[in-house]
Amino acid sequence: MIDARTDEAASAAPKKEFLSFKLGQEEYCLDILSVQEIRGYDTVTAIANTPDFIKGVINLRGNIVPIVDLRIKFHLSEARYDATTIVIILNLNKKMIGIVVDSVSDVIALPVDSIREAPRFGSAINTEFISGMATMDERMLIVVDIQRLMSSDDLQLIEQVSA
Amino acid sequence: MSLDLSRFHATFFAESLEGLNHVEQQLLDIEQVGHDKGVMDAIFRTIHSLKGSAGSLGFGVIAELAHEMESVLDRMRQGLMSATAELTNVLLRGVDCLRNWLLAAEAKEPVEAASGVELVRKLQLLLQRGGGDAAASRAVTDTAADGGTRQKYVIVFRPARDFFHSGNDPARFIDELAQLGVITSTADLSALPSLDAFDPTTCYLAWRIALETSASANDIRDVFDWVSNSCALEIEHVRETEVRSAETPQEEGVPRAEAASAARRDANLITMHVRTDKIDDLVNLVGELVITHTMLKQSMQHLDAIKDARAVSVFAQLERNVQDIQERVLAIRMMPVSHVFGRFPRLVRDLGLQLGKAIELKLSGEQAELDKSVIEQLVDPLTHLVRNALDHGIELPAERLAAGKSAKGSLSLHAEHRGGRFVITVSDDGRGIDAKRVRQRALETGLLDAATADAELDEAATHALLLSPGFSTAREVSNLSGRGVGLDVVSQNVRKLGGSLEIASRLGQGTAFTINLPLTLAIVDGMIVGVSGERYIIPITFIRECLQVSAVQLQSVVGQGQVLHLRGEYIPVLKLSDLCALKGAVQSTQPVLVVLEAEGRAIALQVDDLLGQDQVVIKSLEANYRKVEFMAGASILGDGRVALILDVTEIVKQRANIRPMSGRMLSDAAAAPRDSSVVAV
Numbered sequence: 067m068i069d070a071r072t073d074e075a076a077s078a079a080p081k082k083e084f085l086s087f088k089l090g091q092e093e094y095c096l097d098i099l100s101v102q103e104i105r106g107y108d109t110v111t112a113i114a115n116t117p118d119f120i121k122g123v124i125n126l127r128g129n130i131v132p133i134v135d136l137r138i139k140f141h142l143s144e145a146r147y148d149a150t151t152i153v154i155i156l157n158l159n160k161k162m163i164g165i166v167v168d169s170v171s172d173v174i175a176l177p178v179d180s181i182r183e184a185p186r187f188g189s190a191i192n193t194e195f196i197s198g199m200a201t202m203d204e205r206m207l208i209v210v211d212i213q214r215l216m217s218s219d220d221l222q223l224i225e226q227v228s229a
Numbered sequence: 230m231s232l233d234l235s236r237f238h239a240t241f242f243a244e245s246l247e248g249l250n251h252v253e254q255q256l257l258d259i260e261q262v263g264h265d266k267g268v269m270d271a272i273f274r275t276i277h278s279l280k281g282s283a284g285s286l287g288f289g290v291i292a293e294l295a296h297e298m299e300s301v302l303d304r305m306r307q308g309l310m311s312a313t314a315e316l317t318n319v320l321l322r323g324v325d326c327l328r329n330w331l332l333a334a335e336a337k338e339p340v341e342a343a344s345g346v347e348l349v350r351k352l353q354l355l356l357q358r359g360g361g362d363a364a365a366s367r368a369v370t371d372t373a374a375d376g377g378t379r380q381k382y383v384i385v386f387r388p389a390r391d392f393f394h395s396g397n398d399p400a401r402f403i404d405e406l407a408q409l410g411v412i413t414s415t416a417d418l419s420a421l422p423s424l425d426a427f428d429p430t431t432c433y434l435a436w437r438i439a440l441e442t443s444a445s446a447n448d449i450r451d452v453f454d455w456v457s458n459s460c461a462l463e464i465e466h467v468r469e470t471e472v473r474s475a476e477t478p479q480e481e482g483v484p485r486a487e488a489a490s491a492a493r494r495d496a497n498l499i500t501m502h503v504r505t506d507k508i509d510d511l512v513n514l515v516g517e518l519v520i521t522h523t524m525l526k527q528s529m530q531h532l533d534a535i536k537d538a539r540a541v542s543v544f545a546q547l548e549r550n551v552q553d554i555q556e557r558v559l560a561i562r563m564m565p566v567s568h569v570f571g572r573f574p575r576l577v578r579d580l581g582l583q584l585g586k587a588i589e590l591k592l593s594g595e596q597a598e599l600d601k602s603v604i605e606q607l608v609d610p611l612t613h614l615v616r617n618a619l620d621h622g623i624e625l626p627a628e629r630l631a632a633g634k635s636a637k638g639s640l641s642l643h644a645e646h647r648g649g650r651f652v653i654t655v656s657d658d659g660r661g662i663d664a665k666r667v668r669q670r671a672l673e674t675g676l677l678d679a680a681t682a683d684a685e686l687d688e689a690a691t692h693a694l695l696l697s698p699g700f701s702t703a704r705e706v707s708n709l710s711g712r713g714v715g716l717d718v719v720s721q722n723v724r725k726l727g728g729s730l731e732i733a734s735r736l737g738q739g740t741a742f743t744i745n746l747p748l749t750l751a752i753v754d755g756m757i758v759g760v761s762g763e764r765y766i767i768p769i770t771f772i773r774e775c776l777q778v779s780a781v782q783l784q785s786v787v788g789q790g791q792v793l794h795l796r797g798e799y800i801p802v803l804k805l806s807d808l809c810a811l812k813g814a815v816q817s818t819q820p821v822l823v824v825l826e827a828e829g830r831a832i833a834l835q836v837d838d839l840l841g842q843d844q845v846v847i848k849s850l851e852a853n854y855r856k857v858e859f860m861a862g863a864s865i866l867g868d869g870r871v872a873l874i875l876d877v878t879e880i881v882k883q884r885a886n887i888r889p890m891s892g893r894m895l896s897d898a899a900a901a902p903r904d905s906s907v908v909a910v
Binding site: 122129130131 | 513516517520763808809810811848849850852853854855857858859860863865869870871872873
């Protein structure tokens, strides 16, 4: 999927759009095409026996959507819930998932070749889920492979072995 | 011949297919009850008129087979031939074949004539012999299969204009066809533009390929499978004499398309075919409407009945309309269960013959209606239960006679609505479930250890074993049932539908499987309960009663929590806040016990409050998330927030068998507990 777009981009403008967001002190970005919408944090319905970073589910126009607080997941900042708390609703393979982040910065177009391989360590998110690093106006951005992160085992968003 | 016959097609297909269903049923009847002049005449008439209509509407192949069947039926009608099993088999296969052809013709697909050739020969042979020697007919069939298999097809392959864009090469597919047999290919250049308008990346060509092959139309279709979305493909089976006319297709092309649309117009008047997903969308939207309505209702609660009389009465009107719409829309998806039952007479007959068992099938309640999605998912479990009953349940005639039963086994399928649920029973009068064999088998497969097996297993525990994965008591693995994927799969499938499977059996007298299902998967009547500030929904069908905790007697059992003593029955008490691991539980001053019952077991669920009763739309948690323990799904309440729906069956299963229920500790009680089973899971 990413390859196909990269090829396309190479023939036209070699840029890809990302949504950047903050978790603690670090600035991350994810493929804008997997973002469905950005909304404020609303009351969630808790689900029993789930890890604390799974806040519960919300009603998004008739769909039941799980909410994951990445701040808690990565032990980054104090997880406060107020009028400015932001939820990014992702649409991954037709599954909707909401992630809670500290703030959303902006949409940026990154030249594809400016994304470098990620160093082995140095960010809160496991390098397994990081597809690269990029710099933009002196800011360092960590490009998250959100698809991979959301389908990873430790998030428990997807049933592991279904009967 | 300018008469447009195609407007008769829709009626012809509908009537013929219905007729064939009757014929199938009647043939089975004849076989059961013996020769009956009236029934025989009816079968003859149906096939005769099918032959007539098919012939006049230009379905030569269909008419030909119908003709052969008619000849045989005519002799049977006159009593010159009797309905032997062999004869009935051939006729039934004829019915199948006619039905397939009709369906293919209705879908404007090429009719696959090859399958009929053998049948026609067989019928002719039977006719010559007046029924009898099976070996001879087999010999003829074999030679027919060897000699008459090379068929001619005309394939029109019209790649889409952007065919090259996907990296495909038409020549490759023609090459592949050539491997199936002898091909003659002509290219259709008519779409080629003048040179200045020519775009080299566009495919302007089409091909007409005559193929002589022993492969079937499906094999040909497989060649093009890869590009089926980017080309138009017509495959026509050509009989020798028709080759010439098929080679001049341009003249026929246009009127045929018109004819098709005319046929469709005609069919529209009677019924309308609607894609299922459109109906599903509608059902979803109605779900949303119900939620919005509930929200509105809540925000209108403060209205004054006198001051806002108009608003209140208009709202009442809206409420009725919403309810009506909901009912009607859900009714669209309701189908009589006969859609599933209808397949069993044939299945039972064929299996019975194969197994050498005589079986009488009784169907009742087939008109009861059930949601289409549920019906579709019932086919497999029911088929399995029926096969299971025939294979394991009903004994061979000799064994039955020895046991003092009639030689003919009886299998009945019954459907009915029972208290907002749909109940289907599959029962036989066979040998029943032998608990000893079940236990032995469980030991062999390691489902049970020796110590447990020594203890007396009660009925419920034995049946629980039957439903365990990997369990099958069939002595030999047959192709009917007993591949180890047995009742556990049935039970799982039923549970997926929100239902349950119960077994009742008496050794030597028979077995009954009861499937208990919700009417629809879309909406449920729910009781909304509050606990620790959260709200949950309990499907009303599982609620037996609600009690104030202060008004009843709770007894503590050492180390096991509380039990409710209710009219001589001991019911374990479970706090919903514990089940859902809710923190900061605010103890309600007046907690309520909701007594739930599922699968014959009861549990009392302690909640803080009863908040009301409502029809709620079931939403899947799995759509975006995953299955949540003890929850059947979620719904959206009037205020737009999500509430989870409790999976009562699962809760009862997991929690109702905690030790206080085992009876022995409380055996001094006047009445024994209703449930004393130790469920082996």
